[in-house]
Amino acid sequence: MYRYDGYDHQMLADRVAQFRDQTNRYLDGKLSESEFLPLRLQNGLYIQRLAPMLRIAVPYGMLSSLQLRKLAYIANHYDKGYAHFTTRQNIQFNWPALVDVPDLLADLADVEMHAIQTSGNCIRNTTTDQFAGAAVDELEDSRAYCEIIRQWSSFHPEFAYLPRKFKIAVCGTVDDQAATQVHDIGIYIVKGANEEIGFRILVGGGLGRTPVIGKEIFDFVEKKHLLTVLEAILRVYNREGRRDNKYKARIKILVKATGVEEFKKKVLEEWALVKDSSLTLTDEEIERCQKFFDAPDYQELGNSPAKLIDKLQSNLLFAAWHSQNVKPHKVTGYSIVTVCFKETGVAPGDVTDRQLEHLADLADQYSFGEIRISHKQNIVMADVRQDQLFELYKALETGAMASHNLGLLTDVICCPGGDFCALANAKSIPIAESIQRKFNDHEELTNIGEINLNISGCMNACGHHHVGNIGILGVDKKGEEYYQVSLGGSSKNNASLGKIIGPSFAQEEIPGVVETIVGVYKDKRSGDEKFIDTFNRIGLDPFKEKVYAKAD
Amino acid sequence: MPKLISKDAVLDNPWTVMKASTGPEILQAVPGKNFIVPLQFWTLYSEELNDYDGSIAVWIDSDESPEKIADALHSLPLIALNFPVFSDGRSYTNARELRQRYAYKGEIRAIGDVLRDQLYYMAQCGFDSFEIRHDQEAELCLEAFKDFKTGYQSTIAEPTPLFRRR
Known part of the structure; x- marks a missing residue:
């Protein structure tokens, strides 16, 4: 990955010193709230419902094991022991104190990281x-x-x-x-x-x-x-x-x-x-x-080694994980592994300090010391030897990171929503959880197949609801939290925006609505057609009829 | 008198910024001044300005384009660019346009809501002088130009981007 030289380090040090001075002047009352606002935003710092929220830049989602360990330290030292992967491949902390932020940024700078331009009216992380x-x-x-x-x-x-x-x-x-x-x-x-x-x-x-x-x-x-x-x-x-x-x-x-x-x-x-x-x-x-992204030191290996095939035949859970979470690699004998952070009962994208450390160890052991964050709030180990996949899987299991629902209905994209965010109209994390609880049978999930469900707690759309195959948007109806459902969105090459299905629903109705939508798809699909393809073929009406027929 | 600084010193300020709402009678009433007049004033009252016995410069608001004054630029010793509020970033682009598109060689001055924490970027975009807001401390503001030792970009102050220097 990219490594800083003297210039990069100097600029980062200058920035930390600049923000330290700005924070001090703000705390001394020499800088007004409105004048400090864009300065702190351009250093990733929001003032949220409960505390400041600090968004750390992860350039194009790449992290080294060294950086992961530093993030684990920060989660532990300045926060309540966890961090959050965002839909823009960044990391957020929900609980740092304003006075600590300059020190926190200095700690980050030690490992070539920062929070520059992660917020505010400027060019954000690419x-x-x-x-x-x-x-x-x-x-x-x-x-x-x-x-x-x-x-x-x-x-x-x-x-x-x-x-x-x-x-x-x-x-x-x-x-x-x-x-x-x-x-x-x-x-x-x-x-x-x-x-x-x-x-x-x-x-x-x-x-x-x-x-x-x-x-x-x-x-x-x-x-x-x-x-x-x-x-x-x-x-x-x-x-x-x-x-x-x-x-x-x-x-x-x-x-x-x-x-x-x-x-x-x-x-x-x-x-x-x-x-x-x-x-x-x-x-x-x-x-x-x-040069910074030259291929790592790959070994000459063959595809599908016996060691892997044996385990795929003998361990069904591993086979299920492998079929969802492991993707082909351009180099023979290697695979791309996605670690899915969508365990039911945990806010999508949340990760604990211990998991971060564990990930760092696994990255060192199995993937050349690097990981990436995906915009779907999961973690990718991009260069894993196929003959080590089972070992990695077992190690992930110990860290409670072996969820095998990647790409399935419960691999929900979800913003922090009304539980944390000051902008939100409605909560989004409990919605994600209620859907995950409804669809808790892995066989059924794989039967439903590839489908993405995206949830945003307000129309700022951090949860990318417009481009979810199923999109859920929290809205405010006379002080009550309601949810608008749209279908047919996609962020792929044939990108499309979802169409709103009709009047919005109360929170407790949502799992049932999703179930009805999925039911229509299962009835209408032909062969192994994906949800989005069925939707594009049959349109919104069949879904609409069923969803509102049931509600009447 | 509004406080004026350059990148390395506190300056005397012989210029007076004329408010946007001012009428031409001021030229009769106040002779021999050095006025920075609004772009619109300069367009409307060019004859009166020609007869005026003081020096004349022009200020351009953030929603105006230097294009309107392109032909006369080189006769003007100074162009001021206004920041109606410090978070309005258009005058940064106007400064660069003056230097890059119109090859303006005179002084470019920042006026309006000019604060310590934006000075470094202003200097990079081609501003030479800064009429800082009344509550800003000049000595503190001079520190701002040392906020960064270098930057990545190709700017007016440093046209060679870092990738050609490193």
Whole structure:
């Protein structure tokens, strides 16, 4: 993974000192609440319902075992012994005290980590496919470009006070696992004419209260122009994005209002100014960043070793876990393992300090000392030897991390919701749990098959409900918590936004509603058709009829 | 007199920012001043300004574009860019546009809600002088320019991005 040099360390040290000074001035009353607000947000610090919440940046989701151990220490030392994986591949702590935050940031800096620009109206952490570098269907490893974007966007002096937050995702695989099309800028690594690798760029996607699928602005941009084109887009947005209404301030609204052709014209005008400037990437810089993501020291091994086959035949639970949680790797003899953090009764994405330490040990032992966080709030060990899968599985079992519901209905994406978040209209964690309790039979879950269910506690959509095959949104109806259900969303290559099924439901009705929806799917599916494909074939009506017939 | 600083010193401030609502009669009433006039004033009263015996500069609000003044830029010794509120980031882009697109070589001044914690970024984007808000301490503000020793980007202050320097 990327390693800091003297420059990176210096900038981080400067940032920690800067925020320490800002915090002190705030605590001394020399900096007003409203003046401190964007400063603390750009260092990841929210003031939440119960305490401050600190969001730590995990660039494109990658963590080393050293960093995991530091996070475990932080969870233990500054928090109540746990942390939370977010839907943007970051980590949140729910209980640090404001006065401790500068020290906490200094601890993070020791392991090349920070909370820079994890919040606020600025360019946020760049996200990517959690299988980057190991995926079988990858054109090129996206992480080097993510790192290039991370550096360009960190402390960018012109774009620290944008109209609204700004999220970029990069996808290098054929099968899009990064929800690329619902980002302010979505970047696909593509092959152009003459087999040259470059970027296809989408702009104006996003979730929140006005969900939009991004629109293509450039079908091919040469590698060397990556940063100049980003700079041009951001400059148009910074100048012209709306600032009078925060709900209309995202770039998606600007692109919609301007029209993508006109918007592109403006970008081209700005791009002309910087296109061949010193910001043009050099081959040396691309190679320098790629080197950090060179393949680890793989052994020469064969696929499906006897040791694995034996265990798959003799241990049914292991076989069930293997069929859900283990995916093919581009290198023979290796597999990609996803550790699913969706145990019933635990808030999706929550992880304890002991689990973090355990994960660090397992990463060292089985996956070259690295893990990744996925936007579905799970953990990926990307480079596991197939002949060690069973050992890893047993070790995960000891840490209560061997859930085998990955990709199934109970692998819910869920925001912290009304239990923690000051913005939420409704709770989301108890909804996730009630659904998990309803569907507690693994055989039935595998029978239902691949389906994703996403829950957000308000229309800011941190739980990505718009792009859930089944989406659940908490709404406020005269002071009561209600839940609106939508169907047919997807964040994959054929991204689509879910359609609202009808009037919202009370909390206790939700598990039954989900059961009815799943029932309709099981009746109507043909062969091994997935939920989303059945939905696309038969539409919303059959679901609607059944759900509301039952409610009457 | 509003406090004025550069990146390394507290400066005398010979310029007066004219409020947006001011009418042309002020030119008669107050002769021999150095006025920074609103962009609209400058467009509306160009003749009166030509006859005025003091120096004239222009200030551009965050929702205005330097484009409107492009042809006359090089006759102006100073352009001020306003921050109606410190969290409005448009004037950073306007400063860069002045330098990059229009090759403006004169002084660029930050006016309005100019606070200590944004000064470093302003300097990177091409501002030379800073009329800090009345409650800001000038000595404390001078520290702000040392917040970071270096940055990753290609900026007006440091056109060569770090990847070409490291």
